[in-house]
Amino acid sequence: MEKPKKDKALPPPMCTLSEIMEKLKEKDLYNEFKFTETEEMQAFGKNYKPNHLKIIKTYRFEGMSDPGDNTILYLLEDQDGNTGFILDVYGSDSNYGLAFDEFIKAIPIDEQTD
Numbered sequence: 292m293e294k295p296k297k298d299k300a301l302p303p304p305m306c307t308l309s310e311i312m313e314k315l316k317e318k319d320l321y322n323e324f325k326f327t328e329t330e331e332m333q334a335f336g337k338n339y340k341p342n343h344l345k346i347i348k349t350y351r352f353e354g355m356s357d358p359g360d361n362t363i364l365y366l367l368e369d370q371d372g373n374t375g376f377i378l379d380v381y382g383s384d385s386n387y388g389l390a391f392d393e394f395i396k397a398i399p400i401d402e403q404t405d
């Protein structure tokens with residue numbers, strides 16, 4: 292049986308993080324990827340290497356009152372078409388460290404337009 296198609300129209304730029312997260316929920320794209328201790332991404336009951344994923348959109352957010360409050364949301368898609376996200380701070384204070392930075396850099400980018 293074929294899975295129903297999801298509306299993958301992406302939220303517009305210049306939104307707040309909470310607005311983007313709400314749009315992802317509305318479009319049934321609210322699936323969080325986690326970076327594991329074994330330096331893989333995990334979601335949908337699977338573990339992924341960078342070549343199993345692609346970055347389809349990035350959203351950057353800067354804090355209004357604190358320029359150090361910088362967050363990035365990566366919207367990722369796996370080889371089966373499953374879409375989800377992972378959040379990180381950007382700059383020198385990454386949540387996950389150098390291994391995560393290298394993992395993200397190795398994921399192919401296929402940015403989709405809104």
